[in-house]
Amino acid sequence: MSGAGYDGGVIHPPANAQPQAAQAFRHFFQELREVYLERETLFTQIELALLCREHVLVVGPPGTAKSAIASAVLGRILDEKTGQPSLFAKQIAESTVQTDLIGPVDFKVLTETGRTEFLTEDGMLGATHAFLDEVFDGRDMLLRSVLNVLHERELKHGRRVTSGRIECAIMTSNRYLSEVLARSPELLLAFADRLSFISFVPKSFARSASRAAMLQRSAHGLRPDLRAQLSLQQLDVLQAAVERVVVSSVLLEAIELLTDELERALTAQVSKLPDYVPTKYFSQRSVVKALWALKAAVVRDQLYRHPERPLEATVEDLDALRWFFLLGGPPAEESEALLKVAVDPRERAQLEIVRIEQEAFDAALAKVRAELGSGPEREAATLGAAEELKKVEALTRGFQPGLVTTSAQQLRVKLVPGPRHADNRELLLGAARGLLASVEQRLARGPIEGTESRLGLPMFTALVEVTRLSGLVPELGSLRPTLIDATSRFLVQSLELMALNAESLSFDEAVSADGLLGAAHGLAEELAQVEELLALMAESHVALASHLRREEAGARQRAVTALRQRVASVFPGTRSRRDPLDALSADSRRLAQIEQALCRLDPSQRGLKQQLLQPLGFDYARSVLGTVPFERIDQLSRTVLSVAENLRREGLTPEPVFVECREVLETRVRDYVRNVSRELASVPPAPQAAISGEAYHFYRGDFSQQARDGEFSALLGLEGQLAFARAPSATFFLSEAVREAVARVDLAFVQTRLKFLRSWLTQLLTALPAPQTAQNRASADHIFDRLVRSRFPMLTLKEGELVRLKGVLGVLMAVPGEPGESARKLEGVLRGINEDFTNFSKQLLERRASL
Incomplete structure (x- = not known):
């Protein structure tokens, strides 16, 4: 240009x-x-x-x-x-x-x-x-x-x-x-x-x-x-x-x-x-x-x-x-x-x-x-400088951190960028200077005064607003160094008291989980305000702010350590609730809240819930697995599934819990086997009952309640539910002795059933004339009707009882040793029952068809 x-x-x-x-x-x-x-x-x-x-x-x-x-x-x-x-x-x-x-x-x-x-x-x-x-x-x-x-x-x-x-x-x-x-x-x-x-x-x-x-x-x-x-x-x-x-x-x-x-x-x-x-x-x-x-x-x-x-x-x-x-x-x-x-x-x-x-x-x-022309007066009325001065005067009669906070916030809004008229600005500056002087006087007396409690979160919030005000209003710049010095001395004392208050919880036996949660939240909120305050102080006093940050870090670590130790001593505590799952859920929620609060103070505290809830999970699993009644092993299997899912839902890994509860489960199964084995009884049906259908009702009623066969298959299902807790090199979770005991009682149940069925069929075939003796269709129909009325054909053919028992024996035959050998022998008995009934019914149907 x-x-x-x-x-x-x-x-x-x-x-x-x-x-x-x-x-x-x-x-x-x-x-x-x-x-x-x-x-x-x-x-x-x-x-x-x-x-x-x-x-x-x-x-x-x-x-x-x-x-x-x-x-x-x-x-x-x-x-x-x-x-x-x-x-x-x-x-x-x-x-x-x-x-x-x-x-x-x-x-x-x-x-x-x-x-x-x-x-x-x-x-x-x-x-x-x-x-x-x-x-x-x-x-x-x-x-x-x-x-x-x-x-x-x-x-x-x-x-x-x-x-x-x-x-x-x-x-x-x-x-x-x-x-x-x-x-x-x-x-x-x-x-x-x-x-x-x-x-x-x-x-x-x-x-x-x-x-x-x-x-x-x-x-x-x-x-x-x-x-x-x-x-x-x-x-x-x-x-x-x-x-x-x-x-x-x-x-x-x-x-x-x-x-x-x-x-x-x-x-x-x-x-x-x-x-x-x-x-x-x-x-x-x-x-x-x-x-x-x-x-x-x-x-x-x-x-x-x-x-x-x-x-x-x-x-x-x-x-x-x-x-x-x-x-x-x-x-x-x-x-x-x-x-x-x-x-x-x-x-x-x-x-x-x-x-x-x-x-x-x-x-x-x-x-x-x-x-x-009336701009200054109108602006003065809008700004309310006189009201701000009255608030500052009230602080000289009784210091209130909340009043300091609101006054500092309102003065900052009114002074930045500020009134149009210089006289109005000067009035507001007078209120701001008075506010800073009141704060400095209170800071000089320390965090605790007389019988008053420690000035905590409200005071830190007030200091944040006052420090921000002093940094944004140029006319307050000359007063800022004195304010910063007084604030730093106050902070050092306050941080020491924070740590001591947290450490004192170790000597308070009455402190509850709710009290610890409240203490952690309160400490986190106070330290968050301290961090904001230090950031504002660093704008003009970098070295001092760095020193105070080290003080804050030390106090924070002491407080977190003390809180964690006290939490560990509170959990586990005595349980007043009747329902174990309610107790575990309540403990899980409370520990999650406490862990979240501690993580606000120190992110390395993550995992506290898992650590402290694990023993509570053991107690819950022992209580449920050791007390919930069951009449069949598959009912116990459903209880195991429910306990595992509840543990997972509360954030616990069920594997170590069930390993710890292995003996409880084995004891329950042994007791169950011992109790049901006492109930075994085989009463052969009377001849009239064998032919009238009463034997069928007895077999399907009281007798089936006693002879609970199929329990070994149910035990294998339980093993499937417990596969997650099985050792990598193990084939089964429960011991071989438990499996053998269930296999033996299952064999006993099947043997009792086969003994009853053999007796029932023998009396039935004895009571019925041989098919070859039927001379006409009417006599053949009479034999057929008596056979049907006995309900034995319905039990074996329509309801497939013999096929079911064969399946039970098939599972037992896979058991090594004597139980498997016994199952194979019983399979021969079952086969004999099936052949005798099949031969008789086949002859009768052929004879009936030929007449």
Whole structure:
């Protein structure tokens, strides 16, 4: 940059750059005003938009030179380097798509990586200025995306964000705002929130001289002759001036007051005119934009009216915010003239909006100007400095950590960034200084005072807030070192007391699990506040904070060790609950809570629950496996499954528990075998019972209750349930002696059954005539009916009792040694019973069929 100076990395424009840029700017727009008559408001809004890098929407009926003005402005702001405008122009239509505006898809990236990226240099982000004609002809979704891009000046696609150069866009439309509102109220709201300037260009001229001048030019074939020069670089100089404009706290308050008052005034108009919709959407975004519009107005005023004025906003500059907050249009006197001749109801409605909003703005501005003089008193009432002083005075009469916390928080909110008026700030600073002094006095007396309990969590919370306050308020910086020193001495004593309190639990026999849980939670909360306090202290006293962190780590470790030891002595305790599972579940939940609390203090404490719950799991398993009654071994198997699942659900590994309970299980099985073996009895059926069916009912009733065969198969099922606890080299979990005892009693059961069945069949065959003796069909049917009435065929054929017993013996035959040999012998007896019955029944059926 020729003639530019360089100082500390900042490039300064030449001394004559600002006057040259100002003159070029004035000539550029004065020439435009001479060509395009009665467009003063529109040019004012465009000037402000260019200066503060914002956007303009221009609406009005066709034939009002909207597009011509946009092109004449943006198309003639040239880049000194290229001699060309940096302009993206596009006529919007319903068929317009996003790539038409932001740039085409980069097909090279798409084909090579599969990612969708855009060549934004070819779209509106790649230019300094943009002209979008007939903007409301596009689809709503497209327009919303365009608005977001224009507002944020960047494009988000995937994880990539592309920044753009776009500064100012002028959008035009031949539609009235009422038409846009009827079509899409949300779309108009989006425009009102993101655009700083909206202007309405009426159909007619208010002054007859303007129409005469237009006709005169047309009659002589005169075309606009625009020769004034304005460059992007000159505009940059003026935009830099806008950034340097100073806006006092009083003016910032005025912007807020004006925004609130104008919003109330325009909302009141809505209740009077149902069809009226305010042009501006009042949001936090609009307040910030209003600030920059005010800064631009100061520079514009310097350019046109007061070249010697400093770049500092005044109350008089607030009037220029009408072009930001309101729908731009003809001045009041011209609006009245146009309303008299306007025929189109849309035109009249738009002019009426201009008039209503101008009147509301004038009233709101007058009210704000009147209120600005009472700003200090009004702010003082809002801040409540006197109440803050009363709170601090109360601390001198009786120290309350909770009051310190709330006072520090409220003072921080009120002092950062702080009041607009110095007197009000000084009052708050007096309260803050008094607060720090009260805290220091209490810290000097240590954590314990007289018979009071140790100052714990509430005091640490208060110290966090006071330390944060002293670090954020510059005026308190000189008091911070004294506060930090007093806090460090207090912390050393408090940390020692924390450790001692935890260690004292070892001497408190009355402490319960709930008490330990509460102690762990309380300690964790206190130390969390201490950590936050040390982080704040480290911002200005690094070495001291490091020393205190070592103190904190030592106290933490002592406390955790003491708590863990006391927890181990409390668990296991005496059980008052009747149900063992309820007891185990309660202990599991409580240990999980205590472990979680201790892990907040020290993550290495993970596993405490498993360690202390294991013995409790042993007690639970012994209690259940040793006491739950069962009548068959498969019932014991279900109990084993239930115990294992309950242990897993409580977070315990069942393998070591069942290994520990092996003897309990074996004892239960031995006792069971011993008891059921006493019940064995074989009473042969009487001859009449054998033939009448009573033998069947006895066999299926009381006899089956005594002869519980199949227990060895049930024992194998139990072994399957216990496979998880079996040693890697072992085939079975239970001892061989137990298996042999069950096998023997099972053999005894089967033997008893076979003895009864043999006796029953023998008496049945003795009582029935031989099939060969039947001389006719009637006698054969009589033998057949007596055989069926005995129920022996139903037992063996339909119910498959002999097949079932064969299966039981098949399992027992696999047992090595004498039990297996005995099973094979019984299998021979079973086979004999089956053959005798089969032969008899076969002969009877054949004889019956032959007669």
